[in-house]
Each structure stands twice: as C-alpha cells, then as structure tokens.
Amino acid sequence: MRLQRYLTHLGLASALLVGTAHASELTVGGKNYTEQLILSSMTSQYLDDLGYDIEKRDGMGSSVLRQAQENGQVDLYWEYTGTSLIVYNDIDETLSADATYERVKALDADKGIIWLEPSAANNTYALAMRDDTAEEMGIETLDDLSQAINEDKSLTFGLDTEFYSRKDGWRPLQQAYEFRVGRDDIVRMDTGLIYSALRDGNVDVGLVFSTDGRVPAFDFRVLEDSRDFFPAYSLTPVVREDVLETNPQLAEQLNTLSGLLDDQTMAALNARVDVERETIERVAESFLEKHDLI
Known part of the structure; x- marks a missing residue:
C-alpha cells in the first residue's frame, strides 16, 4: 500500500507540472447525516494529503447537493445509485444492483456527471x-x-x-x-x-x-423489504466530467478509496460516531491511517 501511495503521489505531481494551479482545486460535497459527513471528511483529508487544494461543503440535502454538482459548485461527492435512478432520473423500474449502476452511469454521463467504481456498501x-x-x-x-x-x-x-x-x-x-x-x-x-x-x-x-x-x-x-420496493443504493464516488478531464489521476485515487468500503465497514465507522461519540474527523482520519492513505 505504501508503494502504491508513493506512485499515486508521483503521478499527481507529474500531472500538476503540466496543468494549472486551478487544476488541483476541488470542492468535496456531502449530505447531512453521519455516513455522508464521514465520507466527505475522509475524502477531503485523503485528497488534501495527495496535494489537492480542498474545500469541503457538506451538510446538504440530496437534491440541493445534486443541483450544486450540476451547477459546478461541487466537484465530487458520494452518491447512492438508487437515489440517482429514482429521484434524479425518474426511473421506477425494478433493477438489479448492477443494472441500477449501469443505468445511472449512462444517464448521468449525458449530464456531465461520471460515476466511478461502486463500493460494496449498499446503504438502503x-x-x-x-x-x-x-x-x-x-x-x-x-x-x-x-x-x-x-x-x-x-x-x-x-x-x-x-x-x-x-x-x-x-x-x-x-x-x-x-x-x-x-x-x-x-x-x-x-x-x-x-x-x-x-x-x-x-x-x-x-x-x-x-x-x-x-x-x-x-x-x-x-423489516424485510419483501416486495423489493427499495432499489440498490450502492455507495459510489461521482465526479464532474470536466474535473476528471483536468485531473485524470483522480479516478484511480477515488476508486482506491471506494474499494475499501462495504456494509460492515460503514456500519462500524457510523457506530464510532453515533454510539461511541468519536469525532467525525478522527474516525475518518484513523480509517485513512489504517489503510496507509495518509
């Protein structure tokens, strides 16, 4: 992991040499509950350590956050596939987790929003x-x-x-x-x-x-959703297309983080904040330290 992190830093440094100062400025968004606050803090700390100039804007409602991304006020955040499918794209079909991801990936690409690799966390x-x-x-x-x-x-x-x-x-x-x-x-x-x-x-x-x-x-x-009303809500980093074009290494960096998250991991992180009363910043920081990401 340490070698991977070194190479990631090296790749970022090379990209910045040929880019502009503005290329490293990123606004990380987040919603207004514990899991999202942890993720926005985790992502901000991780990208800050990689050399980006980070502004964090969390605590927003879903629709407000999505609108902020579409308007260019937020560059990236973590979204749930089912939310995009139903709330943002008005699709009411019953789809599998993989089909839900593929559908929103295609639909949102037309709006300049790119879905990266989904995590194994399904926060339904x-x-x-x-x-x-x-x-x-x-x-x-x-x-x-x-x-x-x-x-x-x-x-x-x-x-x-x-x-x-x-x-x-x-x-x-x-x-x-x-x-x-x-x-x-x-x-x-x-x-x-x-x-x-x-x-x-x-x-x-x-x-x-x-x-x-x-x-x-x-x-x-x-209570078991016996009629499969709720779609899959796979937790996934979503980034504006123009931001990825300017920072092509960002996709791999966020996919690395996404690959570490699953239901048990997120439940444990959430419990540390909501049950054990640790601070969001410390919970996020310790997770990154555990995986040699900062």
Missing part, C-alpha cells in the same frame, strides 16, 4: 422496530407491518422530511405495500433523532439506514 433505506416490540406483534417483514396497520394496530412512525417527500419514499412505499398511515401517527424529525426516538419508545417504527451502526447497537429489527 429500511423501516425498523424495537426487536421486542416486533417479536410481540409478529412483525418481520413490511408485508407483516402492512397487515398490522390494516388491522388497525396502533403504531407511530418516525420519518425524516426528505424521505416523506421522496419519489422512493413514504407515499410510494405505502402504495406498494397497500397500507395508509394517518398524519397524526407520523412524527417528522431529523434523521439522527429517529434512532433515539425509536430506542426510547417515542415511536414504534422508524426510518433507518441499513449501514447505520445504531441498528445493531440499539437492538432494532430491520
């Missing part, structure tokens, strides 16, 4: 319950949940604002599973607060991310 949306509650009610799948709702079982839901209005979110999910929840039974809150609200019994069902470390730490049961 999910609904979860406290394990003891789910066991008591006999709920293991979203079909089971639908049946309970349609039998007038009293359940409250914790959802974030973005999921409530997404095209792969709450309303289409209710249609797919043939249930309806009244507004009085829905509590909208920040993503991070859902986990503590579910743990503490303030809601019965909560929106979670499958790679969030609080899911096992708080003993949640993730």
Whole structure:
C-alpha cells in the first residue's frame, strides 16, 4: 500500500507540472447525516494529503447537493445509485444492483456527471422496530407491518422530511405495500433523532439506514423489504466530467478509496460516531491511517 501511495503521489505531481494551479482545486460535497459527513471528511483529508487544494461543503440535502454538482459548485461527492435512478432520473423500474449502476452511469454521463467504481456498501433505506416490540406483534417483514396497520394496530412512525417527500419514499412505499398511515401517527424529525426516538419508545417504527451502526447497537429489527420496493443504493464516488478531464489521476485515487468500503465497514465507522461519540474527523482520519492513505 505504501508503494502504491508513493506512485499515486508521483503521478499527481507529474500531472500538476503540466496543468494549472486551478487544476488541483476541488470542492468535496456531502449530505447531512453521519455516513455522508464521514465520507466527505475522509475524502477531503485523503485528497488534501495527495496535494489537492480542498474545500469541503457538506451538510446538504440530496437534491440541493445534486443541483450544486450540476451547477459546478461541487466537484465530487458520494452518491447512492438508487437515489440517482429514482429521484434524479425518474426511473421506477425494478433493477438489479448492477443494472441500477449501469443505468445511472449512462444517464448521468449525458449530464456531465461520471460515476466511478461502486463500493460494496449498499446503504438502503429500511423501516425498523424495537426487536421486542416486533417479536410481540409478529412483525418481520413490511408485508407483516402492512397487515398490522390494516388491522388497525396502533403504531407511530418516525420519518425524516426528505424521505416523506421522496419519489422512493413514504407515499410510494405505502402504495406498494397497500397500507395508509394517518398524519397524526407520523412524527417528522431529523434523521439522527429517529434512532433515539425509536430506542426510547417515542415511536414504534422508524426510518433507518441499513449501514447505520445504531441498528445493531440499539437492538432494532430491520423489516424485510419483501416486495423489493427499495432499489440498490450502492455507495459510489461521482465526479464532474470536466474535473476528471483536468485531473485524470483522480479516478484511480477515488476508486482506491471506494474499494475499501462495504456494509460492515460503514456500519462500524457510523457506530464510532453515533454510539461511541468519536469525532467525525478522527474516525475518518484513523480509517485513512489504517489503510496507509495518509
């Protein structure tokens, strides 16, 4: 790894000799929850150590971040294939993980956005319950949940604002599973607060991310998506085409980072922040140090 890192540095130095000072200036974006904040910090530290001049702009909503990239205000960030498929490209087909990646790669290339190599991390949306509650009610799948709702079982839901209005979110999910929840039974809150609200019994069902470390730490049961409503959400670096043309070595550098990420790795990193209360910057830094990337 150290030899690879040396050669990567050498390649970057050569590229900069024939480029311009502006070629090394990159804006790294990120969304507004733990996993994305870790990734934006990790990517910024990694690229900074490689010699780029980095500006980090994280904490954004999905649509705002995507628009910022299309407008040239953000050069690169980590996106999820399913989000691009449904939210940005209005595709509602049920596709495999590989087909989802290939479709968004082709569609976004027409918009000047390049998808690099996907990681093995698939951070899909999910609904979860406290394990003891789910066991008591006999709920293991979203079909089971639908049946309970349609039998007038009293359940409250914790959802974030973005999921409530997404095209792969709450309303289409209710249609797919043939249930309806009244507004009085829905509590909208920040993503991070859902986990503590579910743990503490303030809601019965909560929106979670499958790679969030609080899911096992708080003993949640993730309900099986028995009708395959959610597409694959493969975590992938996306970069503006003109940025890659100016910095051709950047693709290999980001692909190196992508190759180190999977579900277990992201869950562990997320747990260090959300459960063990380490700082995002330190968690990102220690990961890079472990893999000899800084």
